Every structure is written in structure tokens, then in C-alpha cells.
Amino acid sequence: MDDSPTRGRPPSWRSTRQRAAVLRALRDSPDFVSANDLHAGLTASGANVGLTTVYRTLRMLERTGHVDVVRERTGERLYRPRPADGHRHYLVCRRCGLSRPVDSETVEHWADSVAAATGFTEVEHTLELTGVCGHCRSQSVPPQR
Amino acid sequence: MDDSPTRGRPPSWRSTRQRAAVLRALRDSPDFVSANDLHAGLTASGANVGLTTVYRTLRMLERTGHVDVVRERTGERLYRPRPADGHRHYLVCRRCGLSRPVDSETVEHWADSVAAATGFTEVEHTLELTGVCGHCRSQSVPPQR
DNA sequence: TTCGTTGCAAAAGGTTTGCATACCA
DNA sequence: TGGTATGCAAACCTTTTGCAACGAA
Numbered sequence: 001m002d003d004s005p006t007r008g009r010p011p012s013w014r015s016t017r018q019r020a021a022v023l024r025a026l027r028d029s030p031d032f033v034s035a036n037d038l039h040a041g042l043t044a045s046g047a048n049v050g051l052t053t054v055y056r057t058l059r060m061l062e063r064t065g066h067v068d069v070v071r072e073r074t075g076e077r078l079y080r081p082r083p084a085d086g087h088r089h090y091l092v093c094r095r096c097g098l099s100r101p102v103d104s105e106t107v108e109h110w111a112d113s114v115a116a117a118t119g120f121t122e123v124e125h126t127l128e129l130t131g132v133c134g135h136c137r138s139q140s141v142p143p144q145r
Numbered sequence: 146m147d148d149s150p151t152r153g154r155p156p157s158w159r160s161t162r163q164r165a166a167v168l169r170a171l172r173d174s175p176d177f178v179s180a181n182d183l184h185a186g187l188t189a190s191g192a193n194v195g196l197t198t199v200y201r202t203l204r205m206l207e208r209t210g211h212v213d214v215v216r217e218r219t220g221e222r223l224y225r226p227r228p229a230d231g232h233r234h235y236l237v238c239r240r241c242g243l244s245r246p247v248d249s250e251t252v253e254h255w256a257d258s259v260a261a262a263t264g265f266t267e268v269e270h271t272l273e274l275t276g277v278c279g280h281c282r283s284q285s286v287p288p289q290r
Numbered sequence: 291t292t293c294g295t296t297g298c299a300a301a302a303g304g305t306t307t308g309c310a311t312a313c314c315a
Numbered sequence: 316t317g318g319t320a321t322g323c324a325a326a327c328c329t330t331t332t333g334c335a336a337c338g339a340a
Contacts, residue, residue, distance in 0.1 A: 016296080016338080049296090052296075055330060075305085075329075076220075076328080107272075110249075114247050120276030120278050121282055123276035124276065127272045128271040128272075131267050159315075160315095164320085195323075196305095197323080221305095
């Protein structure tokens with residue numbers, strides 16, 4: 001998954017200061033972040049990147065399968081770089097945003113069998129798990145988003 | 146789950162023409178509908194209900210657990226009355242919007258075990274399945290939303 | 291030099307809110 | 316009558332787009 005997905009690849013990919021900055025910021029985020037979060041972080045650290053460019057870069061990463069996307073209750077999109085071995089599902093803490101990947105083989109298999117049984121084709125699935133992590137539970141941290 | 150959930154219940158619930166109309170329209174919809182769809186339908190059928198009221202009613206139904214909510218690619222929310230025996234997961238056709246409930250016991254159990262294993266509490270899950278139904282596949286209906 | 295990329299400003303699209311009015315209980 | 320519900324318009328938020336200027340190859 002480094003540099004040669006078969007589909008959805010733009011014909012060219014010009015390397016620019018801005019894209020490098022967005023990628024770096026994304027990689028440095030331990031958890032899911034929004035376009036706004038990234039932009040704010042970039043601005044704070046002196047990298048001058050337009051919000052539009054952040055969105056465009058994220059959209060491209062999404063199309064090429066380099067990031068996982070999850071949706072907030074509000075509809076806001078949160079991004080996280082996708083691990084090399086395919087898509088993952090995450091359990092996200094509603095208070096501090098901590099996320100950890102979970103083993104989802106069970107769900108993957110189930111989704112496949114549903115697809116096979118219903119006559120639907122091209123079945124895709126989105127799964128979002130949220131909860132309160134042990135740390136926040138003991139600290140009573142107020143909800144973040 | 147008919148009329149006495151323990152939490153999130155508004156202190157009062159005044160019965161009005163508008164709320165009755167929204168509820169009726171929601172019940173009459175075979176599949177998931179957006180606030181806009183409902184409002185358009187209501188307007189077309191002569192019921193005069195403000196879009197704001199449609200939103201407020203849906204939000205209240207969501208809080209009290211009377212509807213299932215699913216999110217469109219765009220972030221738009223789609224609603225559907227929840228069956229009496231608890232929440233459900235649906236497989237929705239990306240072309241015509243046809244939805245059918247799927248047996249999701251497997252997923253429910255898996256989610257419970259993940260909750261137990263991770264130290265997270267109050268774990269909630271959202272699962273969205275989309276595909277192309279047999280009918281649309283043969284008809285080549287263009288994407289609707 | 292060429293053509294993809296950037297960034298501002300503005301548009302778009304969906305949802306929420308302020309506030310005066312209407313109406314149920 | 317009291318307090319909730321309604322509805323219009325405007326505010327809000329996130330994401331996308333038009334377009335002129337910029338810069339990597």
C-alpha cells in the first residue's frame with residue numbers, strides 16, 4: 001500500500017510543501033482528526049497551508065485508500081492514516097478521543113455472508129464503535145466533542 | 146419501548162397537529178427518509194409544517210430512541226421508525242434507497258465482547274451496510290443520492 | 291514553459307437557534 | 316392563563332467550487 005494502488009490513482013502527484021505538511025501532521029496525530037484540527041495545528045506550527053488544501057489533500061487520500069474515515073455525530077469527518085494491511089475498525093473514546101483498532105474479523109465475515117444471502121452486490125460496510133475508556137472513566141473527563 | 150423509556154424523555158409531550166403529521170409521514174415511508182423528504186411530502190400533501198418543526202421532532206424522536214438514524218455519504222441524516230424490539234441494522238441500496246433489516250445478532254455479540262475486552266464502558270455501535278439490490282443491478286438504475 | 295496546485299472568497303448544503311406569535315392543556 | 320410548540324429568517328458549520336496567481340518538473 002505504499003505507492004501503487006490499482007484504482008482511483010490520480011494520473012500525477014506533484015510533491016509540494018503543503019502536501020508534505022498535511023501528511024506529516026496526519027501521521028503525527030495519534031488519533032482521528034478533523035480537517036479543521038489539522039489546519040489549526042499546521043497554522044499553529046507555522047506551516048502556512050490553506051484550509052482548502054487540507055480538504056483537497058484529505059479527499060485525495062480518501063479516494064486512494066490511504067486514510068480511514070469516520071463520522072462524528074454532527075456529520076464532521078475524522079481522518080486517520082490507514083495501516084498497511086487494509087481497513088480497520090476502531091473503538092473511539094467519546095471523552096478524550098483515544099482510539100484503538102479492534103479485531104473485526106467476525107464482522108467482516110458476517111458482512112460477507114449478508115452480502116451473499118441478500119442478493120445485494122457491491123456491499124460495503126461502515127462500523128463505528130464508541131465508548132468511554134478506562135482512563136476517562138476514572139478521571140471523569142468531560143465530553144470533548 | 147412503546148412509551149416509557151427511562152432516560153432522555155422530555156418532561157412533557159404536547160400533542161399537536163404538526164407532530165402528528167410528522168409521525169404519520171414517517172410511518173408511511175417504507176424506507177429511510179431525510180428531514181427534507183418528509184417536509185417536501187408534508188407540504189405536497191397539504192399539511193403545513195415548518196422544516197424547523199420537522200427537524201425538532203426528528204431530534205426528539207432520536208433522543209428518545211424512537212427512530213434509527215443512518216448517515217448518508219454527504220453527512221445528511223436519514224430516519225426510520227425503530228421496530229418495537231430494539232435497534233436494527235439495515236442494508237440499504239445505494240441506487241434506489243430500498244432498505245431491508247438484516248439479522249445482526251453476530252455483530253451485537255461481537256460488540257459486547259469487544260466492550261468487555263477493552264476496558265471501555267458504555268460502548269455503542271453504529272453499523273451501516275450499503276450495496277446494490279438485485280432489481281437495480283438488472284435495471285441499471287442510476288445512483289439516487 | 292506547462293499544467294497541476296494553491297488559496298482566497300464565496301457558494302452550497304444540511305442543521306440549529308433567536309424571537310415573536312400561536313396554541314394545547 | 317401559563318408555558319410549550321411553531322415558524323420565519325438568520326446564524327452556523329463543514330465541505331466544495333470558481334478563478335487568478337503560483338510553482339514544480
